[in-house]
Amino acid sequence: MSLQDLYQEIILDHGKSPRNFGELDPYTHEAEGFNPLCGDQVRLMVRIADGKIEDLKFSGHGCAISTASASMMTQLLKGKSVEDALKLVDKFRKAMTEDGDHGDMGELGCLSGVREFPNRVKCATLAWHALKSAVTTGGKVTTE
Amino acid sequence: MEPGTLDVSSTRAEFPALHQSVSGVPLTYLDNAATTQKPQSVIDSVDEFYEQDNANVHRGVHQLSQRATKAYEDARAALANWIGAASDAEVVFTKGCTEGLNLVAASWGGSNLQGNDTVLVSTMEHHSNIVPWQMTAERTGAKVEPIPITDAVELDLEWLAARLAKGGVKAVAVKSVCNVSGTVNPIKEVARLAHEHGALIVVDAAQGLAHQKVSVQDWDADFVAFTAHKAYGPMGIGALYGRKALLENMPPYQTGGGMVRGVTFEKTNFAEPPERFEAGTPNVAGAIGFATAIDFLERVGVEAMARHENCLAKLAEERLSEIPGLKIHGKAKHKAGIVSFTMTEAHPHDVGTVLDQYGVAVRTGHHCCMPLMARLGVPATTRASFACYNNTTDVENLFNAVIKVKELFG
Ligand SMILES: Cc1ncc(COP(=O)(O)O)c(C=O)c1O
Numbered sequence: 396m397s398l399q400d401l402y403q404e405i406i407l408d409h410g411k412s413p414r415n416f417g418e419l420d421p422y423t424h425e426a427e428g429f430n431p432l433c434g435d436q437v438r439l440m441v442r443i444a445d446g447k448i449e450d451l452k453f454s455g456h457g458c459a460i461s462t463a464s465a466s467m468m469t470q471l472l473k474g475k476s477v478e479d480a481l482k483l484v485d486k487f488r489k490a491m492t493e494d495g496d497h498g499d500m501g502e503l504g505c506l507s508g509v510r511e512f513p514n515r516v517k518c519a520t521l522a523w524h525a526l527k528s529a530v531t532t533g534g535k536v537t538t539e
Numbered sequence: 540m541e542p543g544t545l546d547v548s549s550t551r552a553e554f555p556a557l558h559q560s561v562s563g564v565p566l567t568y569l570d571n572a573a574t575t576q577k578p579q580s581v582i583d584s585v586d587e588f589y590e591q592d593n594a595n596v597h598r599g600v601h602q603l604s605q606r607a608t609k610a611y612e613d614a615r616a617a618l619a620n621w622i623g624a625a626s627d628a629e630v631v632f633t634k635g636c637t638e639g640l641n642l643v644a645a646s647w648g649g650s651n652l653q654g655n656d657t658v659l660v661s662t663m664e665h666h667s668n669i670v671p672w673q674m675t676a677e678r679t680g681a682k683v684e685p686i687p688i689t690d691a692v693e694l695d696l697e698w699l700a701a702r703l704a705k706g707g708v709k710a711v712a713v714k715s716v717c718n719v720s721g722t723v724n725p726i727k728e729v730a731r732l733a734h735e736h737g738a739l740i741v742v743d744a745a746q747g748l749a750h751q752k753v754s755v756q757d758w759d760a761d762f763v764a765f766t767a768h769k770a771y772g773p774m775g776i777g778a779l780y781g782r783k784a785l786l787e788n789m790p791p792y793q794t795g796g797g798m799v800r801g802v803t804f805e806k807t808n809f810a811e812p813p814e815r816f817e818a819g820t821p822n823v824a825g826a827i828g829f830a831t832a833i834d835f836l837e838r839v840g841v842e843a844m845a846r847h848e849n850c851l852a853k854l855a856e857e858r859l860s861e862i863p864g865l866k867i868h869g870k871a872k873h874k875a876g877i878v879s880f881t882m883t884e885a886h887p888h889d890v891g892t893v894l895d896q897y898g899v900a901v902r903t904g905h906h907c908c909m910p911l912m913a914r915l916g917v918p919a920t921t922r923a924s925f926a927c928y929n930n931t932t933d934v935e936n937l938f939n940a941v942i943k944v945k946e947l948f949g
Binding site for chain 1: 885886887888889892893896903904905909912918919943947948
């Protein structure tokens with residue numbers, strides 16, 4: 396496993412210029428994710444209407460992996476039904492933590508290298524945990 | 540070699556864990572402020588205890604128990620001597636610095652603090668010298684107030700003097716060496732100020748043992764907490780120094796076996812210090828390893844170590860400062876061999892991962908000093924910390940790996 400596999404071009408790009416970064420106004424659901432290990436912090440704001448994610452944005456600060464993962468997640472989930480979004484969250488979490496073939500992950504496939512760096516998995520999943528929390532309970536999550 | 544200088548290559552040879560490769564390259568171990576590697580002598584002394592003398596202490600009449608008890612008490616005496624305590628009874632074995640500070644906050648704080656009292660805790664403190672005071676404050680109604688620090692990460696002594704003069708301060712809690720910035724705090728001066736106004740000084744010397752020659756009497760400190768594993772000793776053992784007159788009047792921290800004189804269901808009489816504060820079976824092998832680490836500090840010379848580490852840290856700061864966008868945090872006048880930095884291009888967590896791929900082990904994160912991070916205005920830093928066995932090659936490896944970060948993220 397090389398650094399280039401972990402920090403692929405697309406990750407560096409999203410890390411440097413995250414999409415959907417900033418405050419969402421108005422929003423219906425929000426959650427905060429915090430990784431106490433490294434201080435990564437993400438605030439996720441989601442606007443849901445008719446069971447669909449109309450829009451979502453995130454703010455906070457984190458490493459390239461957590462920022463890129465959050466950025467790609469927002470792009471991917473915009474317009475999806477909450478149900479489909481939650482399915483994707485689970486699929487992504489599994490892909491990050493469990494070995495084996497996880498099927499076509501699309502652009503997210505570029506994050507698969509993270510699995511080889513166990514102490515970075517929590518960076519990649521932070522925003523996803525936050526999303527799940529926002530749409531289900533609307534609370535705070537930490538990845539420890 | 541001149542007297543008082545360090546023979547780095549022979550010192551390095553004493554540390555088996557340093558001689559390995561990670562990610563296919565030789566290890567560059569620069570995470571010494573988290574824990575140092577252990578010399579063979581320390582490893583052997585722990586093994587030997589279990590191989591030859593293993594028995595419980597202070598309870599058996601048989602020979603193994605006598606040997607174990609003697610080794611344990613000899614370790615206490617060696618440590619008391621090394622830190623300049625007035626008597627062995629002033630040294631309480633703990634599981635580390637954290638337990639020592641909790642002991643002081645719970646036992647001394649719990650029985651001496653009240654509603655109108657204040658404990659001053661420096662902004663640069665480790666969570667282990669903040670949270671125990673908060674817990675005690677909650678129980679007693681006392682207040683915990685931060686001592687501000689300067690941009691260079693030095694204590695604001697003027698503020699401290701003025702605050703002490705206002706009254707109500709019962710204790711001042713500070714670390715001797717900062718695990719983030721390397722700042723060496725003027726403990727003697729803080730002790731003088733505190734005492735002038737009837738306050739005690741509680742020193743977190745977790746980083747002190749390996750980086751400075753500690754003398755608790757010269758400091759005129761009231762409590763000093765130590766941990767062995769950051770000074771070439773084993774993990775899970777530390778010590779609390781407490782002035783005899785204070786320890787004698789403190790209630791036990793934990794209770795059980797080994798810390799009582801007599802127990803009936805009507806009344807229990809507690810043992811004198813230090814036993815009063817050592818409930819249960821202690822970490823005897825750890826104490827022996829701790830004493831062997833003290834031998835190592837003495838043999839190699841802690842002052843020579845500190846000079847050597849300072850040179851490396853200075854060199855690292857010089858080299859790293861050449862890199863645009865890299866900022867060193869903490870420019871105190873007196874510093875030990877610890878360097879913290881951030882880079883505009885990359886988050887510390889990414890820096891740590893890249894460095895690791897080049898065999899360079901550093902710590903990234905908040906270093907259990909979140910209030911200090913907030914003061915510095917950063918969520919985290921990357922920290923390189925030096926020990927007696929590090930050399931200029933380690934500094935170059937660090938520099939080259941940081942350049943790789945720059946290339947990848949720049
Ligand atoms: C300044 C400082 N204080 C306290 C501690 C806690 O030491 P220990 O974990 O050995 O109890 C550390 C180590 O992390 C430290 O660097």
